[in-house]
Amino acid sequence: MSSQSAPLKNVLVTGGAGYIGSHIIYCLQKTRNYKVISIDNSYNSKSEALNRVSRLSKSELPANPTDRDLESTEIDAFKADLTQPDQVRAVFEKYGKGGIWGVIHIAALKAVGESTEIPLEYYYTNVAATISLLRTMNDFDCHRIVYSSSATVYGTPPIIPIPESTRLQADSPYGRTKIMGETILSDLCYSDKKWRALSLRYFNPAGAHPSGLIGEDPRGRPGNLLPLLAHMAVGRVDNKSLKVFGNDYPTPDGTCVRDYLHILDLAKGHVLALDALSPESKVFPSDSESFFKGYNLGKGKGVSVLQIIEAMRKATGFDYQYEIIGRRRGDVPDLTADPSLAEKELGFSAPQDLEAMCRDLWNWQTKNPNGYDVEEEPKKSS
Numbered sequence: 143m144s145s146q147s148a149p150l151k152n153v154l155v156t157g158g159a160g161y162i163g164s165h166i167i168y169c170l171q172k173t174r175n176y177k178v179i180s181i182d183n184s185y186n187s188k189s190e191a192l193n194r195v196s197r198l199s200k201s202e203l204p205a206n207p208t209d210r211d212l213e214s215t216e217i218d219a220f221k222a223d224l225t226q227p228d229q230v231r232a233v234f235e236k237y238g239k240g241g242i243w244g245v246i247h248i249a250a251l252k253a254v255g256e257s258t259e260i261p262l263e264y265y266y267t268n269v270a271a272t273i274s275l276l277r278t279m280n281d282f283d284c285h286r287i288v289y290s291s292s293a294t295v296y297g298t299p300p301i302i303p304i305p306e307s308t309r310l311q312a313d314s315p316y317g318r319t320k321i322m323g324e325t326i327l328s329d330l331c332y333s334d335k336k337w338r339a340l341s342l343r344y345f346n347p348a349g350a351h352p353s354g355l356i357g358e359d360p361r362g363r364p365g366n367l368l369p370l371l372a373h374m375a376v377g378r379v380d381n382k383s384l385k386v387f388g389n390d391y392p393t394p395d396g397t398c399v400r401d402y403l404h405i406l407d408l409a410k411g412h413v414l415a416l417d418a419l420s421p422e423s424k425v426f427p428s429d430s431e432s433f434f435k436g437y438n439l440g441k442g443k444g445v446s447v448l449q450i451i452e453a454m455r456k457a458t459g460f461d462y463q464y465e466i467i468g469r470r471r472g473d474v475p476d477l478t479a480d481p482s483l484a485e486k487e488l489g490f491s492a493p494q495d496l497e498a499m500c501r502d503l504w505n506w507q508t509k510n511p512n513g514y515d516v517e518e519e520p521k522k523s524s
């Protein structure tokens with residue numbers, strides 16, 4: 143049976159309506175091999191994101207789409223909370239045992255600073271709910287999972303660019319929840335080879351789909367630099383409030399260096415990771431001790447805070463005012479990935495440059511100055 147006539151594989155994406163989730167769903171739909179099920183509790187997202195993804199995917203269908211093509215652009219969207227096991231179980235029950243081929247587990251709380259203030263919420267959502275999800279997966283014979291990890295698992299890394307072999311040692315409760323998530327998956331895969339898990343350590347995703355239909359729409363003031371700069375240029379945040387934390391780091395211009403990659407390059411990495419969970423994939427030789435691996439998803443190129451501000455100035459034409467203040471506790475001078483393992487084993491690449499990221503971010507922000515700007519409940523679309 144050719145892949146075009148095989149039934150679509152059901153993939154559950156947790157946190158599917160969020161920034162990264164919506165772009166991953168778009169990339170999954172583009173393959174026409176998957177039917178996406180999304181679980182999100184709308185804590186940091188709006189269901190309009192999923193409507194837009196479907197719209198975008200439908201607009202890219204061939205002139206005479208098959209029923210299968212059409213089905214691949216639908217999303218079964220459920221408003222459910224991962225911290226409520228019954229709600230997740232109810233979703234799995236709809237598809238039955240073996241009905242969900244794999245899971246991309248993205249849903250999490252993600253603000254480093256906030257995690258130091260409300261650590262229990264972070265451990266509950268990011269760790270306890272992950273355990274509960276894995277138990278439910280097991281009950282329904284679903285043993286393939288791609289996990290959203292983060293560069294923060296490296297804490298202050300001794301080697302730049304950072305290889306995956308670096309000891310994991312995070313500096314915040316958020317980072318520790320990600321190490322715990324990876325540890326749980328690793329232990330699970332060692333305990334039983336029916337489990338296959340890939341952990342993807344994201345560096346700094348940025349930008350938006352070039353259509354401007356989907357993008358990042360954080361609740362409240364953005365915690366990350368690029369969306370903050372976009373909000374400033376569009377007038378959602380006061381221009382006087384930009385603070386640069388420290389310019390005396392051992393980096394070329396003294397400000398912190400991060401590894402930015404285009405959101406669509408990151409999202410494509412998830413399709414590759416999902417493919418690598420197939421039994422025919424060469425990522426896991428059959429004599430492997432376990433089927434668990436972690437990969438860096440980054441560009442492998444560091445960019446400083448001042449370079450980011452300059453790139454956004456070029457993209458937006460906006461005159462950013464900033465103030466250099468002292469170092470912020472917990473900031474690390476340089477977090478640049480060594481992505482060569484993911485390139486070699488998954489076929490991953492992040493070709494898009496900073497200019498493209500800023501251009502697409504600005505396109506999204508100007509077309510959607512108030513984000514998705516609609517309040518409605520997610521509904522099952524099929």
Ligand SMILES: NC(=O)c1ccc[n+]([C@@H]2O[C@H](COP(=O)([O-])OP(=O)(O)OC[C@H]3O[C@@H](n4cnc5c(N)ncnc54)[C@H](O)[C@@H]3O)[C@@H](O)[C@H]2O)c1
Pocket residue numbers: 156157158159160161162163181182183184185186187222223224225247248249250251252267271290291292293344345346347366
């Ligand atoms: N954005 C980044 O810079 C970055 C970097 C490294 C890692 N990550 C990780 O990537 C993942 C996604 O990040 P994002 O930027 O898309 O964040 P996001 O907040 O846009 O997406 C997370 C989604 O999960 C949902 N969610 C949260 N708690 C939930 C719960 N209990 N039940 C159901 N849904 C819930 C939110 O509503 C949101 O839609 C997270 O795991 C994050 O830790 C993000």
